[in-house]
Amino acid sequence: xxxxxxxxxxxxxxxxxxxxxxxxxxxxxxxxxxxxxxxxxxxxxxxxxxxxxxxxxxxxxxxxxxxxxxxxxxxxxxxxxxxxxxxxxxxxxxxxxxxxxxxxxxxxxxxxxxxxxxxxxxxxxxxxxxxxxxxxxxxxxxxxxxxxxxxxxxxxxxxxxxxxxxxxxxxxxxxxxxxxxxxxxxxxxxxxxxxxxxxxxxxxxxxxxxxxxxxxxxxxxxxxxxxxxxxxxxxxxxxxxxxxxxxxxxxxxxxxxxxxxxxxxxxxxxxxxxxxxxxxxxxxxxxxxxxxxxxxxxxxxxxxxxxxxxxxxxxxxxxx
Amino acid sequence: xxxxxxxxxxxxxxxxxxxxxxxxxxxxxxxxxxxxxxxxxxxxxxxxxxxxxxxxxxxxxxxxxxxxxxxxxxxxxxxxxxxxxxxxxxxxxxxxxxxxxxxxxxxxxxxxxxxxxxxxxxxxxxxxxxxxxxxxxxxxxxxxxxxxxxxxxxxxxxxxxxxxxxxxxxxxxxxxxxxxxxxxxxxxxxxxxxxxxxxxxxxxxxxxxxxxxxxxxxxxxxxxxxxxxxxxxxxxxxxxxxxxxxxxxxxxxxxxxxxxxxxxxxxxxxxxxxxxxxxxxxxxxxxxxx
Amino acid sequence: xxxxxxxxxxxxxxxxxxxxxxxxxxxxxxxxxxxxxxxxxxxxxxxxxxxxxxxxxxxxxxxxxxxxxxxxxxxxxxxxxxxxxxxxxxxxxxxxxxxxxxxxxxxxxxxxxxxxxxxxxxxxxxxxxxxxxxxxxxxxxxxxxxxxxxxxxxxxxxxxxxxxxxxxxxxxxxxxxxxxxxxxxxxxxxxxxxxxxxxxxxxxxxxxxxxxxxxxxxxxxxxxxxxxxxxxxxxxxxxxx
Numbered sequence: 001x002x003x004x005x006x007x008x009x010x011x012x013x014x015x016x017x018x019x020x021x022x023x024x025x026x027x028x029x030x031x032x033x034x035x036x037x038x039x040x041x042x043x044x045x046x047x048x049x050x051x052x053x054x055x056x057x058x059x060x061x062x063x064x065x066x067x068x069x070x071x072x073x074x075x076x077x078x079x080x081x082x083x084x085x086x087x088x089x090x091x092x093x094x095x096x097x098x099x100x101x102x103x104x105x106x107x108x109x110x111x112x113x114x115x116x117x118x119x120x121x122x123x124x125x126x127x128x129x130x131x132x133x134x135x136x137x138x139x140x141x142x143x144x145x146x147x148x149x150x151x152x153x154x155x156x157x158x159x160x161x162x163x164x165x166x167x168x169x170x171x172x173x174x175x176x177x178x179x180x181x182x183x184x185x186x187x188x189x190x191x192x193x194x195x196x197x198x199x200x201x202x203x204x205x206x207x208x209x210x211x212x213x214x215x216x217x218x219x220x221x222x223x224x225x226x227x228x229x230x231x232x233x234x235x236x237x238x239x240x241x242x243x244x245x246x247x248x249x250x251x252x253x254x255x256x257x258x259x260x261x262x263x264x265x266x267x268x269x270x271x272x273x274x275x276x277x278x279x280x281x282x283x284x285x286x287x288x289x290x291x292x293x294x295x296x297x298x299x300x301x302x303x304x305x306x307x308x309x310x311x312x313x314x315x316x317x318x319x320x
Numbered sequence: 321x322x323x324x325x326x327x328x329x330x331x332x333x334x335x336x337x338x339x340x341x342x343x344x345x346x347x348x349x350x351x352x353x354x355x356x357x358x359x360x361x362x363x364x365x366x367x368x369x370x371x372x373x374x375x376x377x378x379x380x381x382x383x384x385x386x387x388x389x390x391x392x393x394x395x396x397x398x399x400x401x402x403x404x405x406x407x408x409x410x411x412x413x414x415x416x417x418x419x420x421x422x423x424x425x426x427x428x429x430x431x432x433x434x435x436x437x438x439x440x441x442x443x444x445x446x447x448x449x450x451x452x453x454x455x456x457x458x459x460x461x462x463x464x465x466x467x468x469x470x471x472x473x474x475x476x477x478x479x480x481x482x483x484x485x486x487x488x489x490x491x492x493x494x495x496x497x498x499x500x501x502x503x504x505x506x507x508x509x510x511x512x513x514x515x516x517x518x519x520x521x522x523x524x525x526x527x528x529x530x531x532x533x534x535x536x537x538x539x540x541x542x543x544x545x546x547x548x549x550x551x552x553x554x555x556x557x558x559x560x561x562x563x564x565x566x567x568x569x570x571x572x573x574x575x576x577x578x579x580x581x582x583x584x585x586x587x588x589x590x591x592x593x594x595x596x597x598x599x600x601x602x603x604x605x606x607x608x609x610x
Numbered sequence: 611x612x613x614x615x616x617x618x619x620x621x622x623x624x625x626x627x628x629x630x631x632x633x634x635x636x637x638x639x640x641x642x643x644x645x646x647x648x649x650x651x652x653x654x655x656x657x658x659x660x661x662x663x664x665x666x667x668x669x670x671x672x673x674x675x676x677x678x679x680x681x682x683x684x685x686x687x688x689x690x691x692x693x694x695x696x697x698x699x700x701x702x703x704x705x706x707x708x709x710x711x712x713x714x715x716x717x718x719x720x721x722x723x724x725x726x727x728x729x730x731x732x733x734x735x736x737x738x739x740x741x742x743x744x745x746x747x748x749x750x751x752x753x754x755x756x757x758x759x760x761x762x763x764x765x766x767x768x769x770x771x772x773x774x775x776x777x778x779x780x781x782x783x784x785x786x787x788x789x790x791x792x793x794x795x796x797x798x799x800x801x802x803x804x805x806x807x808x809x810x811x812x813x814x815x816x817x818x819x820x821x822x823x824x825x826x827x828x829x830x831x832x833x834x835x836x837x838x839x840x841x842x843x844x845x846x847x848x849x850x851x
Contacts, residue, residue, distance in 0.1 A: 180720055181720060182714045182718060182720070182723070185707065185710055185711050185714055185720075185723075186711065186714065188700065188702070188703055188707075188711075189700050189703070189711040191702075192699075192700035192701055192702050192703060193698045193699075193700055193701075195682075195694075195698065196694065196698035196699075196700065196759075197700075197711070198681070198682045198683045198686075199660065199682050199683075199686060199692050199694070199760075200683075200686060200711055200712045200715065200759060200760075200762075200763055201683050201686035201687045201712075201715040201763050202683055202711075202715075203681075203683045203684075204683070
């Protein structure tokens, strides 16, 4: 464990200095990596720590994005108030899903399918909500891109990069702290054996709800970032099950339940996807779908041969 | 308020489509009931079967009902190989790991189809598609009726297989008690692969029947996966009769929601039903408590 | 004064009379054994005390307070620790972390919980194995871990569910010594369900005997082994004393 802090410090310094070293395109890729590292970390709180498999996390991204986006679109209210509303709504939604599921003792596959159902239900709901633009989408005004307007979260790519870096670093620190605190121990106990956990005085219902609430709140913030970074929101895209799968891929590939797993997984997958695109462009194979086929094959190989993810295997190799 | 005979027509067509849905979901249900793995690539396999039917039709003018034989045979082999080669090593792994495996398979399938067939819709055109039987005020499309009949026959065949054949009984034994089945000397992994193959056959037949009702495009895959989940959970994951009942329920509710509310709201109805069933009767309408 | 007072509790499962009108109490600072042949209702009684399910009728008082119908975590928080007959370690966590989970009930801060857990592990002879994953332990060590985890919640009453089953006689004697020491030094009250007579006779000061869901005898070990009803139903078929 001695080498981890050193590794972390080097990584942090590198990420802070990265904009000096690379151009705008690489910076956008790095922003994307940080985004998935962040959402992966958020999902990991629920699944990796507390053992509750959510396959519908896109619902929190979407609700968060639409909450802050609508405030800005309709009333010109910036994302700082928006993020509060987003968190409040997503926590409420997470608590409703969690309350229903845990009260009715829905677990395992059934719980996972329930989360998908809620995400799909919400997607179709937003398709029919005219206030947010329905299926035609919602577009946020892009006024200027030169100066940093922090109040409205408008600015150059560099600003978004540093914002995402701060979020990812914050999420990492939060998860590291949670894992070492009573909550982390209780969640892991619930994940390993719920009955035994309860016999040790843990109110499993309440602690599972807490995991859902924290995970939903973190994901809501990612949704707000998404809205102000991409400036357009479509229910079909933001709530789609493939968005939920994207969130899960990083931590599963990197290592479920570990701190570095989501970060490593997001990095590997984003670079892989980018690398495949470039390699295919280089050889001139630009058929729609071919990139995802390669991506799927690599995914299959990783899942088959590194069942616990890349990080545990790597950590053993590096003796971290 | 739409006229009563219109409602009756919509209900009948919903039931017939629902039976085809039911056969597709039956495949998922049987696989889960025995192997205890949720096939997240189910809809993608369905779409593959639909493409197979359109290809056979375009190349050899093969009627989709005749195409069922070769497609089913190929899907049996595909399903057997998928289970034996990929899923069997995963049966003791955690759910999220199994999920990721099948998501990878789904990503490969749907994008391979996009590569090969492109994004445009494909279909088959047979002469009886436009014909219909008249039953008083009710018009029944021939294509839809035949598709539903094929689904019912295939489902009955599967019921009979599980009830009367030795292999079917052995598979049910594996589903009831994995350890017990091994103790009495059953080759469980082979039986699992056989089950996945049979689930794939359901999908193959449902897919061939479905091309008579809708055009096929790659994005249909994920949509059918979700649809199959909704159906089996409403009917009871692992229950064979429940899958057919769920299919019919969803078929009818979709058709009615399309008529009374808006066609785009029809799946909201299904997911609402799913949430209700999960909360009130998590084992499904015809399922047993684990 | 009795710490635990079980007052004519009954539990039926679909017409099956698992426990019928059973009453007994456990004195503060005492060691009480609960024995009986298979299917006598021991585990059902145990589970009602531990909060796994509520009794159909009757009351369970702990330190004068009614606890029947509370959830397992509330029972534990009230001061009753339990072990599981089929051990349930948190397999993915280290031995120390397993015990820390229990210690967090009384210690909010990780450092304090860690210190408390380490102390308990030393006491149970698991100190050297604290950093191993719980999944790598042998059965006797797992049983010890089970006890350590329950002790970490600082129970006034410790419920032991066949904690000796599967242990060799020497291992069994070690466990008996551990419990005696616990009882003597900390004043922990113990209620043990046991099949292994050797342990019960060595440890318990009072024994209650269940048969077909009903209490058929109570008394000191010496009294119980001489009781005609007990001899007939229980010792007649199992003579290992």
